[in-house]
Amino acid sequence: MKKLSLFLVLTIAIVLVTTSCEEVKDPVPQPINNSTVKIVFGLYNGNDSINYDDVIAVDNVNEYRMEFFKFYLSNFKIEKSNGDVVFLKDVVIANAADTGGMTFSFAAPEGSFEKLMIGIGLDSVLNASDPVSFPDEHPLSSAQSMYWSWATKYRFTRVDGKANESGTLGDGNDLLIAHHPGADEFYKVKDFVKPFTLVKGDTTQINIKMDVAKWFNGPGGIIDLPTEPQTHTAPSDYHIAVKYTENFFAALELM
Amino acid sequence: MRFLALAILFAGLFSCSQKESNILELPEYVQVFAIPEDNKLTVDKIELGRKLFYEKGLSLDSSVSCASCHIQTFAFADTARVSRGFRGDTGFRNSSSLTNVAFQTAFFKDGGVKTLERAVHPPVLSEFEMNMNVIEMKERLNNNPVYPSMFKVTFGREIDHKGIVDALASFQRTFNSFNSPYDRHLQGDESALTESQKRGLALFRSERLNCTTCHIEPLFIDNKIHNIGLYEFYPDYGRGRVTLDSADYGKFRTPTLRNIAVTYPYLHDGSLPTLDAVLLLYQQGGVSHPNKSELIIPFTLSEAERSDLISFLHALTDSTFLNNPAFSNPNPAQ
Numbered sequence: 001m002k003k004l005s006l007f008l009v010l011t012i013a014i015v016l017v018t019t020s021c022e023e024v025k026d027p028v029p030q031p032i033n034n035s036t037v038k039i040v041f042g043l044y045n046g047n048d049s050i051n052y053d054d055v056i057a058v059d060n061v062n063e064y065r066m067e068f069f070k071f072y073l074s075n076f077k078i079e080k081s082n083g084d085v086v087f088l089k090d091v092v093i094a095n096a097a098d099t100g101g102m103t104f105s106f107a108a109p110e111g112s113f114e115k116l117m118i119g120i121g122l123d124s125v126l127n128a129s130d131p132v133s134f135p136d137e138h139p140l141s142s143a144q145s146m147y148w149s150w151a152t153k154y155r156f157t158r159v160d161g162k163a164n165e166s167g168t169l170g171d172g173n174d175l176l177i178a179h180h181p182g183a184d185e186f187y188k189v190k191d192f193v194k195p196f197t198l199v200k201g202d203t204t205q206i207n208i209k210m211d212v213a214k215w216f217n218g219p220g221g222i223i224d225l226p227t228e229p230q231t232h233t234a235p236s237d238y239h240i241a242v243k244y245t246e247n248f249f250a251a252l253e254l255m
Numbered sequence: 256m257r258f259l260a261l262a263i264l265f266a267g268l269f270s271c272s273q274k275e276s277n278i279l280e281l282p283e284y285v286q287v288f289a290i291p292e293d294n295k296l297t298v299d300k301i302e303l304g305r306k307l308f309y310e311k312g313l314s315l316d317s318s319v320s321c322a323s324c325h326i327q328t329f330a331f332a333d334t335a336r337v338s339r340g341f342r343g344d345t346g347f348r349n350s351s352s353l354t355n356v357a358f359q360t361a362f363f364k365d366g367g368v369k370t371l372e373r374a375v376h377p378p379v380l381s382e383f384e385m386n387m388n389v390i391e392m393k394e395r396l397n398n399n400p401v402y403p404s405m406f407k408v409t410f411g412r413e414i415d416h417k418g419i420v421d422a423l424a425s426f427q428r429t430f431n432s433f434n435s436p437y438d439r440h441l442q443g444d445e446s447a448l449t450e451s452q453k454r455g456l457a458l459f460r461s462e463r464l465n466c467t468t469c470h471i472e473p474l475f476i477d478n479k480i481h482n483i484g485l486y487e488f489y490p491d492y493g494r495g496r497v498t499l500d501s502a503d504y505g506k507f508r509t510p511t512l513r514n515i516a517v518t519y520p521y522l523h524d525g526s527l528p529t530l531d532a533v534l535l536l537y538q539q540g541g542v543s544h545p546n547k548s549e550l551i552i553p554f555t556l557s558e559a560e561r562s563d564l565i566s567f568l569h570a571l572t573d574s575t576f577l578n579n580p581a582f583s584n585p586n587p588a589q
Contacts, residue, residue, distance in 0.1 A: 132376065132417045136390060142380065142416055143389040149377030151497050152368055183499065235492045235499055 031086065033107035035198035037078065038205045039116070041094060041102035042255070046213050052096035059216040061163040061225045064177070068160040069096035070146060071248075072139065074126055075119040075189065076104075080111060091126055093139035093146065110200040116192040120249050121156035124184040128153075148182065148232075155182040155233075157248060159215075165226045178230040179215075179223075181241035181248070188245075192254050207255040220246025282433050284441055284473055288357045294372060294421045296428060299409040302585075304426025306405070307419060309584040312395045314341055314385035321378065321423070322584065324350040328577050330514035331356075331430060336525035340384035347491055349525030352518045354511050354576070357428040360478045364523040366508035367497035375423040376416070389416050432513050432576035433473075440570070441473065448570050455567025458560055468550055475512035475571070481548040482506045484541020485522060493523065505546050516569045517577065530565050 042049060045056045055065045076088035088106040095101035121127075131142035131154075146155050161177040162169055198204050216223040220243035231240035279296070281287060290296055307313065311320045324338035325331040331353035337345045348364050361367070362374035378384040379392070396402040396414045406414045409422065437456070439447035448456065459466045469477045480494050482505040495504035507523045521527045527536065540553030556564070576582075 130373065132372070132420050136393075136416075141389070142376065145380075145388055147380070149373075149380055150363065150365075150367065152373060233499075234496055235501070235504070238499055 031109035033109055034200045035108050035110045036105055036203040037088065037108045037116075037196075037198060038103065038105045038203050039076075039118075039208065040205060041208050041210055041252075043096065043102075044209050044211045044213075046211065050212065055169060056212065058163075058213055059222060059225070061165050061175070062167065063169045064161065064163040064225070065169060066096065066159055066161040066177075068158060070094060070144065071120075071157040072122050072126075072146070072154065073104075073118050073120065074122050074187075075117070076106060077117040078108060078113045079115050079117065081114045081195075085117075086113075091122065091139050093144055105203070108198055110198050112195065112197050114193065114195055116194075116196075116206060117189055118192070119187060119189045120252070121182070121187040121245075122154055123187050126154075127182075127184055127187070148180075151233075153182060153184075155180040156186055156245070157181055163225050163229065175225060175229045177225070178232070179240075179244050180230075180232050181245045183233050183241070186241070186245045188249055190249060190252060194254050209253050209255045211251045211253070214251035215244065215247050218247030218250045220244065220250070223247065279429070279431065281431060282438065282442065282473075285358075285433060288428070290357075290428065291370070291372065294424060296425050297409070299405075300422050300425040301429055302426075303402075303405050303409050304422035304424070305582070306401070306585050307423050308426050309586050312399070313379055313387055313392060315387050315391070316341055318342070319385060321375075324378075324384070325353050327579075327582050329517050330354045330432070330577060332518040334519060336520050338384075340378075341382070341386035344383045346381070346383040348523055349520060352511065352514060353427055353430050354432045354513045354518075355474055355476075356430055358474050359476065359508075361480070361508050364507050365494040365497055366478075366480045367494060371424040371427060372420050375427065376420050392416075392419070430576075430582065432573040434575045435513065435573040436570040437567075438473075438573070449566065451563045451566040452570040453567075454560075455563035455565070455570075458564050459567055463554055464556075464564075465550060465552070465554075469509045470512050477509045480506040480508050481550070482544055482546040483522075483536070484544050484547040484551050485526070485536065487542050487544060489544075491524060502546060505544055512568060513571050514573060514576065516572050530568055531561070534561060534564065 043052055044050060045058070050056060052066050052069050055063050058064045071094050072091065073094060074091040076092075077085050078088060079085050086108060088108060089104070092104050126140065129140045131140055131147040134141040136143035140154070146158055147153075148155055157179065159177065159179045163175045163177050164171065164173055165175065167173050192206070192208065194206075196204055196206065216225065223240065223243055228237075228240045231237040231244060233241040279287070308321045311317045311323075313320060319340055324333045324340070326333055329352075333350035336349060337347060338350045339345055351364060356362075356371065359371070361369060362371065368374045368377070379387050380389075393414050393416070396406075396419070402414060406412065406418055410418045412418070436447045436452065440456075458464055469479070469481060471477050480503070482493070486505065489505040492504050494506040495501060497503075515530065519528060519530075521530070521533045527533050534556070537551065538554055538556050541547055541551045
């Protein structure tokens, strides 16, 4: 009985000492997330707002329609004018087919900020994740149908659909579209520079335009859909994935 | 009361250890493979994995299971050059034998996947193979009268993707084949190999043929990738498809030679129908390719030697493995 009492006293003492040490080690107050930043991505074809499954005309084809469109965004941060950076979120998946699937809200501390930073795609650590280890609703779960099992990596963007060069969709001459770029070297952080203020208890919305037309004709070059309808980031179509990634990056801009 | 509690605790521990032991019986000349900490082998898990391995409901159109392309009597390979999957679609590689798959540290023909757990689910999700998605797969299994309770007993939780993967990997970790005439020869049975097979084994081990540099006994693998000079231009980039590095083009994982006589056709694309054809390729030193392994050097082989060598390769067939009822289909006819 005496031994047991001594053991209990020692255990309590150790717990108290370690707990109090932790408190001393971490005196810096954490910012309180008392505000919300809401980031809304909107699809456009040039200056026209579109729904993801609209039939549109883009470079080199008469009709183009997406049937599946998901993409990864990661390492959301906001930066103050003094250089202080607030980390918002590690990773999200945008799903154009879902209502609100391209809108993301994050808790953040109040204050004035200079820019928003978003990683387009996944950094090498996130890209090396095991999709089986996540619950279905997690962005990196295998349930998202974004994992390239043969390469043990993720597609950063997955656009599946159809296009028709000179006729109309369904006339028997459709091209099967599958643009699936994804590789560690494709990850890039985009800065959206615009002063904004987060107010305690309020939601501040930031709108980002995604111009689909630029996917096929941007700084990366022209994606000639009739001859370049697919890329799986394989050696034979890697060049298309590179162009697509660069164009996709450029297609995002603040509104 | 205290004694009763202790007795229950010990009884529980004892039953657990029983369930986890004696699953693997390996000869002493084989080094035991590593089992992941988060996927220990248990009898229940293996049995669940066996049932899932033969489950056609894991393919979107319920037409194929893992066992459709990994057929036990062919050492869990397929005699088709390229197996047919969902809707009869074909991929572009020959089905790999799963013989002693637990000893591999690189999976698939290109060796790009490093764990068995990561290797078992791609075929289920591949649009050319089973074309299943995780949500649908779980829904189907949940609607099955057997699987929910099997998962509960095995993992203590509801059906999830990790459980499916872990069970499939566990079952495949039992695909251990060490009862061939060659094994009996290693264990001292002088009559296990014919005279021709003994001459073939000596040839296999000879510096002249240099087979054992890559096909290292007793597993006959090296867990490495090589370009053997099959083509001047490879339509399939091999490891290069994964790494996107041209130095890896045409490189494929060394397959085991155990049960090789029943895993025809051969090579990554099933392009060579017979062992004789494969030997001829090596004998000629393959064709020119910038990535061709320096180990691929032409050699001469008489007809008699070729016959002895092939005879030895047949001595690597383990008929008990090919017919072991523990690996057979436990599901009612689907």
